[in-house]
Amino acid sequence: MGTTGTPTNITQGSGTRGGIGESTLRPDxxxxxxxxxxxSSDMWHEDMLWGQILRSTVAHAEIVSIDTAEALATPGVYAVMTYDDLPTDVRHYGLEIQDTPVLAHGKVRHHGEPVAIVAADHPETARRAAAKIKVEYRELPVITDEASATAPGAVLVHEGRTDHHVGHVPHPNILHRQPIVRGDAGAAARRADFVVRGEYTFGMQDQAFLGPESGLAVPAEDGGVELYIATQWLHSDLRQIAPVLGLPENKVRMTLSGVGGAFGGREDLSMQIHACLLALRTGKPVKIVYNRFESFFGHVHRHPAKLTYEHGATKDGKLTHVKARIVLDGGAYASASPAVVGNASSLGVGPYVVDDVDIEALALYTNNPPCGAMRGFGAVQACFAYEAQMDRLADEVGMDRVEFRRLNAMEQGSLLPTGQRVDSPAPVAELLRRVKAMPLPPERQWLSAGEEADVRQLPGGLSNTTHGEGVVRGIGYAVGIKNVGFSEGFDDYSTARVRMEVVGGVPVATVHTAMAEVGQGGVTVHAQIARTELGVAQVTIQPADTRVGSAGSTSASRQTYVTGGAVKNSCELVREKVLEIGRRKFGAYHPAWATAELLLEGGKVVTDGGEVLADLTDVLEDEAVEVEAEWRHRPTEPFDLRTGQGNGHVQYSFAAHRAVVEVDTELGLVKVVELACAQDVGKALNPLSVVGQIQGGTTQGLGVAVMEEIIVDPRTAKVRNPSFTDYLIPTILDTPTIPVDVLELADDHAPYGLRGVGEAPTLSSTPAVLAAIRNATGLELTRTPVRPEHLTGTA
Known part of the structure; x- marks a missing residue:
């Protein structure tokens, strides 16, 4: 494989150039x-106003009064709105549970919650006017962890809950609880020859996407509004926005604007409703752009977690049981927390065969920042803990850590703790074998006296803190399992409209979906699918908007699977209509039109033997064929609320990592030298893009391993580091070599046999780095991220 990141084992496409299996370059x-x-932040409109949001300065408090008079009197201000100014009785929204107020009412529940909005003719005017709004708070006790959330007499974050989860949780400050019980873990524990227990802490991670939240709302002549927005799910936004505005959905017309990354942070609404409200109030276009500071408060984050695990094994290395308790901090509002709980619990054992399992996962309501979707979605936190446990248990048994994993690895046909059978390839043992077999980076040759070191290659980098003294190398392995697509009975579908016609004497296909292109390369794949299925070279991708049916969210590694499936399905229907036209026009001249299997390839109609029957330009001439169709993956079902049993997931993705690190044990500095990855992708529709996704996910996992964490003051629940000065993310100098070995084992249930790619590498990269640091230092290291004080004993 080498260290270039070039994939191996990837088949190339055939037929029309730029089709499935080729490394087609992205148009953007x-x-x-x-x-x-x-x-989206670059958008402009004549006579445009600027919107600004006033956010709470405290985490939990009653709102005694709001005085907007001085703000309204500011020259250049067109509107100031609070909760009382909202136009309808629908004043809350949410992905699953509508518990989030459009603007705070009665009290605020987290630091940075929106309280009022302002529209002015200049962004600085809007900012100054918002600062003039006087809000009087009466602070309340803050709920920040499980102990304070469930203590006798604890303050309720949400009084009078009526959502569908409240009936199966033991306390109103517990948002959702999901047990997974199979077999008898207690009896199995008594039979175990070795038992290891561990408590693990996972920090709050930010998506840290390139472009902060932004959008432009333009009032329409029909009383509706046009919203140009960077989001992950246009139709979900629409479903939440329209009722608050008091408009039918057909009068809220949404168009996707340029999205600067997402990683789950744009699944929830941010400024969408606020911009629309101000535009409708003022009758003018309103643009809102968060700065980076505000963005830390404007979207959900990855759930911090406390995880307690017990693993057992026989003396020959077979797992006997797993017990676990996973407590996720959901923050002030529900967002996607219930689904994150479902993932953390159902995937909490990892990609291993264990007959006896007892897992409890829950999410809390607290006054910490709201948490929801982020790449890996609950499986990341669990993987960090169970992989640490697997290392410890392998050491207790006296086995090689990789071989211990391979001995217990699931495969196709294995049963998950939920009772669901894995009915597609699950090459866990093979991925571990492959990643272990990849060549190790050479040992660093430390310089003799008088020679100058390239400090960029050393722990501490350009801080120039070490020249190799006290530096120790470590190697660690990890593997993970991630579900693909929406789960637990969610009606997961997508829609695609495909049109085929002759334009300028050339056959052209046009693809229109509502898929949010957030940097994953979906627009490239859609063009590849159209070229492959319709045999045309020229494909136009229409901008995503709500004029076409929903494509679902760009999350859960689902878009290539589900929206790609919808594009494929619509293309196939278009192809059949084109062939019907051809049979009608030319069927009398050649018997193959009626007897042969016909394909569209290279702009022609051909038989499966390669005989050309007609040019597509002759078939279509002045005709056009258009189809809009939905496509669904196989149905899933909710997990039983008592046992967690059920066929809750549709597909699984697996990745294995080997981390090589160098640690300055005196200064507590870490340099990740290499993060090798082996991953099964089912079918690489665009090999170059596949490798990019794997390397990107790997780097995000590296970030949470050694540097990324939102720090929340446990006394006040205030965010202490809302900036890239204090919240660190990996730069190019922190990113190691990431060689990738791509395996393609087709899933017969999926379009082209593909498997969702983007999330799995985010799981196993984090525990692999931690395992390597433990290997170098001999320390237990039970929390992320690892900081220098954890390595030097000064924590």
Whole structure:
């Protein structure tokens, strides 16, 4: 494989150039790297106003009064709105549970909650006017962890809950609880020859996407509104926005604007409703752009977690049981927390065969920042803990850590703790074998006296803190399992409209979906699918908007699977209509029109033997064929609320990592030298994009391993580091070599046999780095991220 990141084992496409299996370049790639790409924050409209949000300065308090008079009197201000100014009785929204107020009412529940909104003719005017709004708070006790949330007499974050989860949780401050019980873990524990127990802490991670939240709302002549927005799910936004505005959905017309990354942070609404409210109030276009500071408060984060695990094994290394308790901090509002709980619990054992399992996962309501979707979605936190446990248990048994994993690895046909059988390839043992077999990076040759070191290659980097003294190398392994697509009975579907016609004497296909292109390369794949299925070279991708049916969310590694499936399905229906036209026009001249299997390839109609029957331009002439169709994956079902049993997931993705690190044990500095990855992708529709996804997910996992954490003051629940000065993310100098070995084992249930790619590498990269640091230092290291004080004993 080498260290270039070039994939192996990837088959190439055939037929029309630029189709499935080829490394087709992204149409937006050059624009993005040269800075010419138009993001949503670049939008402009004549006579445009600027919106600004006033946010709470405390985490939990009653709102005694709000005085907007001085703000309204500011020259250039067109509108100031609070909760009382909202136009309808629908004043809350949410992905699953509508518990989030459009603007705070009665009290605020987290630091940075929106309280009022302002529209003015200049962004600085709007900012100054918002600062003039006087809010009087009466602070309340803060709920920050499980102990304070469930203590006798604890203050309720949400009084009078009526959502569908409240009936199966033991306390109103517990948002959702999901047990997974199979077999008898207690009896199995008594039979175990070795038992290890551990408590683990996972920090709050930010998506840290490139472009902060932004959008432009333009009032329409029909009383509706046009919203140009960077989001992950246009139709979900629409479903939440329209009732608050008091408009039918057909009068809230949404168009996707340039999205600067997402990673789950744009699944929830941010400024969408606020911009629309101000535009409708003022009758003018309103643009809102968060700065980076505000963005830390404007979207959900990855759930911090406390995880307690017990693993047992026989003397020959077979797992006997797993017990676990996973407590996720959901923060002030529900967001996607119930689904995150479902993932953390159902995938909490990892990609291993264990007959006896007892897992409890729950999410809390607290006054900490709201948490929800982020790449890996609950499986990341669990993987960090169970992989640490697997290392410890392998050491107790006296086995090689990789071989211990391979001995217990699931495979196709294995049963999950939920009772669901894995009915597609699950090459866990093979991925571990492959990643272990990849060549190790050479040992660093420390310089003799008088020679100058390249400090960029050393722990501490350009801080120039070490020249190799006290530096120790460590190696660690990890593997993870991630579900693909929406689960637990969610009606997961997507819609695609495909049109085929002759334009300028050339057959052209046009693809229109509502898929949010957030940087994952979906628009490239859609063009590849159309070229493959329709045999045309020229494909136009229409901008995503709500004029076409829903494509669901760009999350859960689902878009290539589900929206790609919808594009494929619609293309197939278009192809059949084109062939019907051809049979009608030319069927009398050649018997193959009626007797042969016909394909569209290279702009022609051909038989499966390669005989050309007609040019597509002759078949279509002045005719056009258009189809809009939905596509669904296989149905899933909710997990039983008592036992967690059920066929809750549709597909699984697996990745294994080997981390090589160098640790300055005196200063507590870490340099990740390499993060090798082996991953099964089912079918690489675009090999270059697949490797990019794996390397990107790997780097995000590295970030949470050694540097990324939102720090929340446990006394006040206030965020202490809402900036990239204090919240660190990996730069190019922190990113190691990431060689990738891509395996393609087709899933017969999925379009082209593909498997969702983007999330799995985010799981196993984090515990692999921690395992390597433990290997170098001999320390237990039970929390992320690892900080220097954890390595030097000064924590």
């Amino acid at each position: 790639g050059t624009l993005k790297v040269t800075g010419e790409f138009a993001y």
